[in-house]
Amino acid sequence: MVCVAIAYGVFSLSTADSAEPNYDESRVPAYTLPDLLVTQDARPVKSATMWRATRRPELLDLFATQVYGRRMTKPAAARYEVTETSALEGTARRKQVNVDFVAGDKTIPGLTITMYVPAGRRAVPAFVGLHLFDTSAKEPKPAMPIEAILQRGYAIATLNASDFCPDDKDRFREGVLAHDYPGRNGPPGPEEPGAIATWAWGLSRAMDYFETDADIDANRVAVIGHSRMGKTALWAGAEDERFAIVISNESGCGGAALSRRQFGETVRAINDRFPHWFCGNFRQYNDKEDTLPVDQHMLIALIAPRPVYVASAEEDRWADPRGEFLAAFHASPVYHLLGTDGLPADEMPPIDNPVHGTIAYHIRAGEHDLARYDWEQYLHFADRQWKQEK
Ligand code: GCU
Numbered sequence: 001m002v003c004v005a006i007a008y009g010v011f012s013l014s015t016a017d018s019a020e021p022n023y024d025e026s027r028v029p030a031y032t033l034p035d036l037l038v039t040q041d042a043r044p045v046k047s048a049t050m051w052r053a054t055r056r057p058e059l060l061d062l063f064a065t066q067v068y069g070r071r072m073t074k075p076a077a078a079r080y081e082v083t084e085t086s087a088l089e090g091t092a093r094r095k096q097v098n099v100d101f102v103a104g105d106k107t108i109p110g111l112t113i114t115m116y117v118p119a120g121r122r123a124v125p126a127f128v129g130l131h132l133f134d135t136s137a138k139e140p141k142p143a144m145p146i147e148a149i150l151q152r153g154y155a156i157a158t159l160n161a162s163d164f165c166p167d168d169k170d171r172f173r174e175g176v177l178a179h180d181y182p183g184r185n186g187p188p189g190p191e192e193p194g195a196i197a198t199w200a201w202g203l204s205r206a207m208d209y210f211e212t213d214a215d216i217d218a219n220r221v222a223v224i225g226h227s228r229m230g231k232t233a234l235w236a237g238a239e240d241e242r243f244a245i246v247i248s249n250e251s252g253c254g255g256a257a258l259s260r261r262q263f264g265e266t267v268r269a270i271n272d273r274f275p276h277w278f279c280g281n282f283r284q285y286n287d288k289e290d291t292l293p294v295d296q297h298m299l300i301a302l303i304a305p306r307p308v309y310v311a312s313a314e315e316d317r318w319a320d321p322r323g324e325f326l327a328a329f330h331a332s333p334v335y336h337l338l339g340t341d342g343l344p345a346d347e348m349p350p351i352d353n354p355v356h357g358t359i360a361y362h363i364r365a366g367e368h369d370l371a372r373y374d375w376e377q378y379l380h381f382a383d384r385q386w387k388q389e390k
Helices: 002-013 048-068 146-151 195-210 228-239 267-273 280-285 296-301 321-337 372-388
Strands: 077-087 092-103 106-118 124-130 155-159 216-226 245-249 308-313 359-364
Touching: 048 195, 048 228, 048 280, 048 296, 048 321, 077 106, 077 195, 092 195, 106 124, 106 146, 106 195, 124 195, 124 228, 124 372, 146 155, 146 372, 155 195, 195 216, 195 228, 216 228, 216 372, 228 245, 228 296, 245 372, 267 280, 296 321, 308 321, 308 372, 321 359, 359 372
Parallel strands: 124 155, 124 216, 216 245, 245 308, 308 359
Antiparallel strands: 077 092, 092 106, 106 155
């Protein structure tokens, strides 16, 4: 016993990989989720008005101060430089938009949006995310069903994290953060935005651009992300209500998965390996998930009543598929309060059997990936949501 305890202690001090991940359902600790519909000062939230006026802002603030960091403000002005070429044998237009920010008499280099728009179409709905396709390649790779997306009448747009907030613990401030946090180094301060908050901010800047581009219907933009960018999509959709649909593909810890389950990746594991992703305060919850004032079902509820899709993969145990399902499930009471149907399932559905309500969920066979199967479900979901609204 003593040996085990000592070995464990040394191991956790040596940071990086801390303890072995738990993949055993019977070892998930007993936990109580913080109540979505009770305010911090213990008042029950009984109406949509009270959700919007009190509980939603309170939860947004908790996620900003305890998990992701407070996002940077919107720059006073942006300058867009658009280059357009014909692509995919004339079926699409490829647009590259260089976005610079204007602050006083200074121009701050910002980010680049690369998009494909179906040829001959205007005001189309769009999917946007980070790293959806390789922007340096002449044409996107076949794993990305770009033709199918365009044929269904959608545009697709991507951002590269490396343009404005490199995914690197030593360099993440070298992009847009250098302007707001000059001369800082080390991991983010208590409420300072980490990379996820900064990437989410970038998605909002892409949305600002869509509002100026007649090719895109800015009222029908779905934000989508895989894995770390799935976490980003959820936080972007929670903070910025202009995103009409939010899609989280295998976002796991700090994304759709409930932290309190400590299944697969834990708060400590993610903070140790990726100290630049979250705000400094999030580290207080290493090995103390049950003291978090929020859990990730609340992040999904912040998107309500807008449609949200949470997806898992069977072999992606690190992301805790069951924890992702449960977060979607436990977000439902807010969807119900706001007059929608939430997730129409009490149990996790079988493999490759999506359930689609205003909250949708599937668990696909196979490993951690944004696969063609996933895209097919998302296209179907978006078709359904947006046709219904016509
Ligand atoms: C790591 C990390 C996950 C993340 C994933 C990814 O596995 O631990 O939290 O989702 O990378 O982004 O691919």
